[in-house]
Amino acid sequence: MPISNENIIVADNLTISYDLHRERKKLIALQDINLEIKKGEFVVLVGPSGCGKTSFINAVSGLIPKSGGSVKVRGEEVTAPGPDRAMVFQDYALLPWRTVESNIRLPYELQNLGISEEEKKQRVKNCLELVDLAGFEKSFPYELSGGMKQRVGIARALATNPDILLADEPFAAIDAMTREAMQAEMERIVMETGQTCVFITHSIDEAILLGDRVVVISYRPGKIKEIVNIDFPRPRMNNSEVKISKTYAELRDHIWNLVKDEAMQTTRGE
Amino acid sequence: MELSQRRSNADYERGIEMAKATEQIQYETDDPNRIQDVGWTFKEVWRRTRGFVVTSVNLIIFFILWEIVTTYGNINSLFLPKASAMFQELWVGMTTRAPEGAVFSGSILDHFLHSFTNLMTGLAIAMAIGIPGGLLMGGNKYVESILSPYVWALASLPRIALVPLFILFLGFTTTMQVTIIVISAVFPIVINAWAGVKTTEKSLLAAAKVFGANRVQLYYKVVLPYTLPFIISGIQQGIGRGLIGVVIAELFGGSNGLGYLIQRSADTFNTAMTFAVLLLLIVMSLSLINFTRWLEAKVAPWRNVNHL
Structure with missing residues (x-):
């Protein structure tokens, strides 16, 4: 897909800091970030x-x-x-009590995306195929290797079809x-x-x-x-x-x- | 150069082609015979049953040695009865009931039922208080800081110290016995549930939030399932503590139950009966604890805990 000229994420003087409670100080993690990311x-x-x-x-x-500035997504x-917006985590962050399929369905359970049950099924299937995990629907994360776990993480992120x-x-x-x-x-x-x-x-x-x-x-x-x-x-x-x-x-x-x-x-x- | 020009449509199409080609290769290398059937060999049967077989043989040898020593050794049966006498006492005690209107029952079954019912009632009450209590303490900072001093104070107090007080409050009643069981069993449950909520992995919470969880869903979909194995292991500890509570309550104040029967049989020099009741307590305790282990493995196979 070619890159368009339309900005999708715009950070404008973005500053983020954390409280250090013990020292009653603030730690500035990011200062004045200006970044425009195109679609x-x-x-x-x-x-x-x-x-x-x-x-x-x-x-x-x-x-x-x-703590300062702004981040805008699509304005x-x-x-x-x-x-x-979907996220893939370093430590996979898969729910260990859920099967691969059920983990990928998690975003559908947490928010109403207004899509039919049929389409959800189809999308889960597509996501699993996209990350090459067809056949592992009923497996639990602890039964998978690290690479496979992360592919589940990616499939879950793709489930909502995020931009x-x-x-x-x-x-x-x-x-x-x-x-x-x-x-x-x-x-x-x-x-x-x-x-x-x-x-x-x-x-x-x-x-x-x-x-x-x-x-x-x-x-x-x-x-x-x-x-x-x-x-x-x-x-x-x-x-x-x-x-x-x-x-x-x-x-x-x-x-x-x-x-x-x-x-x-x-x-x-x- | 403009970004859009750099990544042209032709590139995109070429990418798809290549991606499809790599997929093809991956499928071809997938060997369908990778998973093979392994038949039932003698070795396989032994591997699966050896734990049970070894334990059974071990126990049989133990009781046979006991029997030999008590039969041929110069041991007063007042101190150590024959193993067979103990089993006979247990069998008779568990198969007979006291006649209608008896003042005191010599039937182990009657006392066992009394103790078991008390234990179950006590555990049920302890769970009904402990689980929501622990969850609330883990979930709400204010509830936590208000309740935690009392929880720690009572949890660290040896529960036996409270028995005279409860006898004073409630008399020699079943209510008193159940109360002591509840007090004994409730704290491990509270503390485990509390710890479960507190230790819920941050990344799991972050993932749920990113995918749209509100506060209620966060608890329902992440915190509760994560805490469940903690609660079960709390109940497991609660069973152990509860059993202590049962025996203590009955030893100190009561006229029925297994604890009372131990006291009574020892007082009347019926040592075989005492041993029979002790054996029954062991069997009961192990059965309950193994049940919770099985339950834990069932609901939380991912924890894969190696038990002692």
Whole structure:
């Protein structure tokens, strides 16, 4: 799906802070973030641990309040979660007492989307096929491998047919081989559905392979350091030319240089 | 270059083609013979039944040794009766009832029914108080801070210390006995339910919120199912404590029940009866606890707890 010129998410001077009760202080996680994300775009956020990437995604989803500025989705201020935004979690966040199918149906039970029972069934079936899990409807999450669990998480996020897919380090807990396969899957799904995707990762390779733009965020307070455009044609995942190209190496080096100092800082705990 | 130009329609179509191609490959590598039937071999039957067989043989040997030692050893049957005498006492006691209008029943069954009914009533009341109480404490900060000092105070007090007080309040009655059972069993249930609510995984709550849960749905769809295995293990502990409550209440104040029967049979030098009642208590307690374990495995297979 080609990217349109219409902005779907607009963050305007967005600031997010947390109360540190014990010290009676406020910790500013994100400061003055200005970011416009276009419909159909795949934006990847990269930055050191604790720089506020998750806070950004949580603010877009409506899970946490903002302390300054604004986030608008399709021109409307975000105040609460909504069916147009779905989220994929790092630790999958599947309800362990529900089967795969029942987990994917969860969004239908929690909100009235005005769709018929027939269509719900059809959509669950489509979602399961899209993530290659047909035949596992009656399995419980604890019976699945990590990669399969996350595919259930993705299927659940796709169930409401959201415009925006928010992914918070979805493949962080998955082994390296499965991870590559999952990245290909993610690219294919987002291409097929034409969704806008905001994706957090710590892997620079993942960022370059998946993102149309890579937003590098600095550490304490989180600010946008640079936005890097990635111009490789899609699909990139099964295209071996991408990874061995000179541009790829240059981009990788460039982004590493941007985050290097920050990453070193976090290890020293400054 | 404009974003829209970078990701053209041709790219999109090529992507779909490629995605379909990879799917094809994945299906071809899926071997339909991956899951094979394993028949019933002797080894397989043994693997499944060995736990039961070993335990049975173990117990049979234990009782046979007991019988040999008490028959051929120089042991006063006042202190240690024969195993066979104990079983006979148990069998007779469980198959006969006291005649109509008897002042005191020597039938174990009568006393067992009295104790068991009390225990069940007490547990039911403890659950009816403990489950909603614990859930409320976990869910509401104000309820928590108001109730928690009392819960901790009473939970840490040895329950036996309250028996004289309850006898004073309620006399030597069944009500007194049931009250002691309730007081014994209610706290593990409250504390477990409370802890269950408190430890509900944050990411599960976040997921439910993202997908549109309101406050009521959050409790109903996430917190309650998450807390259920905690509540069951609270009930499990409650059964153990409740049984202590049963025996204590009957030892101190009562004229019926298994606790009273232990006292009475020991007082009348009927040691075989005492042992028979002890064995019955063990069997009753283990059955109830195993039932709750089975229930826990049934409702919360994902917890996959390795029991001792």
